[in-house]
C-alpha cells in the first residue's frame with residue numbers, strides 16, 4: 505500500500521454507523537471493543553499474535569485528509585455537518601493489546617479498544633485486517649518451523665503472495681513465527697531482517713552447461729553458495745557438477761563459509777540421502793542440503809520421518825498464503841458501554857451457538873503457568889479490578905463446560921498479565937520491538953507450550969477460563985436477556 509494514511513481502509517458501514525452516532529449525540533458513549541478469534545488456524549493448538557506495529561502506525565496516522573472528505577462527500581451519503589466534524593477527527597482513546605510474538609488462544613482479547621463509539625467503530629476493519637493477516641502467517645510459520653525440528657526455514661513466497669502488501673507483511677510475520685530469513689528484499693529493508701537466497705533454473709539454463717553455471721556462481725558468491733542441482737538430472741549431473749566445483753574451489757584455496765546444494769523436485773527423501781552420501785564421500789560433510797518444492801509443515805514432517813538428509817528448507821506458497829487455512833477468524837465485538845457515572849456496563853452478544861456468545865465487561869488476561877515446568881496451564885480472563893494471590897489456591901473452570909474444574913494449589917503456579925497498554929488518551933505509550941527481537945521473544949513463548957499443544961494433528965487444547973466473577977456476570981446477563 506503506497507499511502508500512509510489508511511483512514512478510508514474501512515468498510516462503508518463503519519462510516520454510515522459513525523454518521524448515525526454523530527446525529528444521535530447520546531450514542532457517542534465511550535465503549536469497549538475486544539478483538540478475539542474463535543478457533544486456531546489449521547486446527548492447531550495455538551496462534552501467534554502479530555501485526556501490532558502496523559496497527560499502531562495506522563492509529564497514529566488516523567485522520568481524514570481533504571481528499572478523503574471530498575471523496576466521501578461525492579458518495580452522497582454523508583451530510584455536511586458530519587463531513588465538517590471529520591476534519592478534526594483523531595483517535596483519543598485507549599488501546600491495550602497482547603504484544604507481538606506472544607502465543608494466544610481462542611476467545612481471549614488480543615486487542616481492546618476503549619474509545620467514544622464513533623472512533624472505536626471506525627477502526628474495526630483495519631485492525632482486523634492487519635491482525636488477522638499477520639497472526640495467520642506468523643502461526644503458519646511457527647508450525648512449519650516446528651515440523652523442521654530446529655532446521656532453518658527460509659521464506660520464499662513473495663511471488664505467490666496475494667499482492668505486494670501480503671508479500672511484505674506476510675514475510676514480516678513469517679520472521680516473527682520463526683523463519684531464519686526471507687527472500688523478500690523489501691521486507692529486509694523495511695524491517696531489518698536477514699535476506700537470503702540461492703538461484704533459479706534460469707541461471708543454469710542461461711549458460712552452455714551446468715558446470716560452467718555452477719562455477720561462475722561459486723566464484724561470485726563463495727560465502728553463500730547453494731547450487732540448484734535439479735535442472736537436468738540431480739544425481740547424474742547436478743550433484744557431480746556441484747562436487748566438481750566445490751573441489752576446484754577448495755583446491756584454489758577459496759574459503760567456503762556456507763555452501764551446498766538445493767533440491768527442488770523429485771523424491772526429496774531419496775535424493776537427499778543419495779546426495780548426502782555423494783557429498784560425504786567426496787569430502788564435503790559440511791555441505792548443506794536444502795530443499796524446496798511446494799513444502800508445508802506436513803511434508804516437512806513426513807520428510808523428517810523418512811530420514812531425509814535435508815537441514816535447510818525453502819517454503820513459499822503454502823506459508824505466505826497459509827494455503828490450508830486462508831483466514832484467521834478474528835472478530836471485533838462490543839463488550840461494555842460507559843454510563844454517566846463512568847462505570848462500564850457489561851454487554852453481551854447472544855447466539856444460538858454457545859461458542860459465539862461473547863464475554864462481557866472490561867477485561868484483562870492472566871496467563872497461568874505451572875511453576876515447576878514454566879509451561880502454560882491455562883489463560884484466565886477476568887475483570888480489570890480483579891487480583892489474585894499466587895500463594896492462594898486458584899479455581900479454573902471451562903466457561904463452555906463449567907462442570908469441568910481444576911483447582912491449582914497455592915504456590916504451584918505463577919501468573920503473568922499479558923495485555924499491555926499501547927495507547928492511553930490517544931497517545932501511544934508503547935514502542936514496538938524490532939522484528940528480530942519479537943522473533944526471539946516468540947521462541948521463548950513457543951517454549952512455554954507443552955509439546956502436546958504444538959503437535960500438528962489433534963493437539964491438546966489450552967483452556968481459556970473465566971474468573972468466577974466474570975462468569976457470574978455473564979450468566980446473569982444471559983439470564984436477564986432470556987427473561988426479557
Ligand SMILES: Nc1ncnc2c1ncn2[C@@H]1O[C@H](COP(=O)(O)OP(=O)(O)OP(=O)(O)O)[C@@H](O)[C@H]1O
Pocket residue numbers: 768769770771772773774796797798799803806807810
Ligand atoms: N519423499 C517425499 N515424501 C513426501 N512428499 C514428497 C517427497 N518428495 C517430494 N515430495 C513432495 O511431493 C510433491 C510433488 O513432487 P513432484 O515429484 O511431483 O514434483 P516434481 O514434479 O518433481 O517437481 P516440479 O513439478 O516442481 O518440477 C512436492 O510437494 C514435493 O515437495
Ligand SMILES: O=P(O)(O)OC[C@H]1O[C@H](OP(=O)(O)OP(=O)(O)O)[C@H](O)[C@@H]1O
Pocket residue numbers: 660661663664768796797798799818819820821822
Ligand atoms: O514453496 P514453493 O511455492 O514451491 O516456493 C519456492 C519455489 O519457488 C521457486 O520456483 P517456482 O515456484 O517459481 O517454479 P517451479 O515450481 O517451476 O520450481 C523455487 O524453485 C521453489 O520451488
Ligand SMILES: O=C(O)c1cccnc1
Pocket residue numbers: 660661687700701702703704796818820
Ligand atoms: O532464493 C531462492 O532460492 C528462491 C527464492 C524465491 C523463490 N524460490 C527460491
